[in-house]
Amino acid sequence: MAGGSGTPGALLKLIRDGSATTRAELVDLTGLARSTVSQRVDSLLADRLLIEAGGAPSSGGRPPTLLEFNRNAGVVLAADLGATHSRLAVSDLVAAPLAAISGEKPIADGPEAVLSWVETEFARLLEEAQVSEERLLGVGIGLPGPVEFASGRAVSPPIMPGWDGYDVRSRLERRLGVPVLVDNDVNIMALGEWWAMDRPVDDFLYVKIGTGIGSGLILGGHLHRGADGAAGDIGHIQVGDPTVVCRCGNPGCLEASSGGAALARDLRAAGYDTEVTRDVVALVRAGNAEAIQAVAEAGRRIGAVLATIVNLLNPSEIVIGGDLADAGAELLARIREVVYRRSTALSTRQLSIRTSELGDDAGITGAAAMAIEHVLSPSGIRRLTRELA
């Protein structure tokens, strides 16, 4: 119950999303008294979260002052940690990076080694962007495995030895002294893609097709994490050949037949030198018929799962990302074919299916966006303005 339409945080949100640009519009939208709006806007101006930006056109009298969100009122730190490759950034409050790096740091080195490296690189980034530590408002971290979002801990992550139960959030909050949000990599990619939309839709599915297959769900305008933070785990839906055992130990998982690692394995068995997903993509781009056919079949199997999801959730947008999305038109075409054939007509009336706009930037954008949404939420603003005051 931390804040609704009346709070400074809610007023800030109306300015940030473009719903209001003047005090008068805030009065209209919230139904608050003019004096209350003025008082709260003044406090946001004092905290430099809002700035005044000249006059608006007026039908007479003094033109009203335009209010603008100050994207430079602070910064957030963001990390998108992968199995071997990681990206880190310091970003302004619209998630645009002020400085960024990427580096090779195997997640399997364990939490102490990886997070010490992250802390060192974060300090370096703040220095590079010439940002003093007092301006740091929050941190967003993406991990390549399941995360219990409420506590910020990794939960039984299959490719992250030493991380199970590790309290990533407390460790980083102790070092950095600001709120730290931790989520899995696919959820932050979904947030990043959503954040980058010109007009964010309410119901949206992001599908990552890389070594494995996962998804992130925006439902009703919020990231849907489910009861255990396990939502979106479509890679282990059992649809495929039950004689193929997945790395998770179960038979017939979608990613065991249709993920990048599975395609590389199958093409290797056919005599090609495909070690990882990128090798499959290279073969497809070179016009290799067997590779194209393998990707097309994967697209059809993924499409069948997505058709089920479309009937169930009736989203208005599906975005396909991950390394295999770079394999070209064949994957997208086969996914679309099966989704439109197998879903009900009503549920696809508004549906668009496209590949990612952000590509490799989705994760780092989403990690920053997750931190920003938290610190600028109505409850975050209350904490923030107390501290700034």
Place this chain on the structure above:
Amino acid sequence: MAGGSGTPGALLKLIRDGSATTRAELVDLTGLARSTVSQRVDSLLADRLLIEAGGAPSSGGRPPTLLEFNRNAGVVLAADLGATHSRLAVSDLVAAPLAAISGEKPIADGPEAVLSWVETEFARLLEEAQVSEERLLGVGIGLPGPVEFASGRAVSPPIMPGWDGYDVRSRLERRLGVPVLVDNDVNIMALGEWWAMDRPVDDFLYVKIGTGIGSGLILGGHLHRGADGAAGDIGHIQVGDPTVVCRCGNPGCLEASSGGAALARDLRAAGYDTEVTRDVVALVRAGNAEAIQAVAEAGRRIGAVLATIVNLLNPSEIVIGGDLADAGAELLARIREVVYRRSTALSTRQLSIRTSELGDDAGITGAAAMAIEHVLSPSGIRRLTRELA
């Protein structure tokens, strides 16, 4: 942007859901000034939405006055319209019926005939419960087909000739002069089951297995309707025998192999006198092995679809309702078997799967709950208190 923690509606919600019972607790929970809370509570008391209910235990001084939601501050009308059988009620503001009827009225008679009948019966119910029309605050209607919730119109309903595009909401609002909410039958059943839970969970799936198969989704504490109001349509997920064509015209739909009509058809082909779902249930209850086996196979196929949904959404509860749910333990056991076998361990950690508690009452309870949630929402309260004032 109609109202947040500061509004009278938000204060009422805190009392209704048991979060607060005194003015002091409202001050603590909202961060509002004591004088603001008092003023808004006074207005809710004046409108009779709250009542004072004696003193609370106190550590000294005058005991604080307990505030209670007045379930008799008004009534709602509710209708759960089925293909042939309908239920109507006038209910208090916790969805308990003050008077109720059920009747046979084929939906295929068309909107004019059916809604005229509904209006007549509504008037009779208000009379029977001795409720004056001024106390009517809202109306909730469930229809046995797709509904565009935002406009309150039926959309291409397969078993409702004459209803396509019919504006149910406007028609009834014109006659009754209060807000009218219209949704499909499975969504209101999901709402009803959710409303009846002692501790409502955030993520919940209601599955109706009757003549056909459908579902209603509560996600993040809200009914999820999707971009076109088509969410939850699991009966037409293509999983079954592709040579069996569904009544929707597509091959292999789940309900074409596993719904009550499909089982009745298959048992009829095997020489039994099964016309409708209830006949299948009767055979199962009589211990007929073929019928039990048919239901068990349906349970496994439904379970496979639910396993996919569990991996995707990670709900904490699944409730099975509809006529076929009365077929006994076999259906539930087979659904559970397949869901727990085929879903990931993390996604079933907290999952419970059970049959409906409300049974045939789910729809009418949910229709009333839908109307109540609307009229007592923060924006509904604003409208209401203006009118009452």
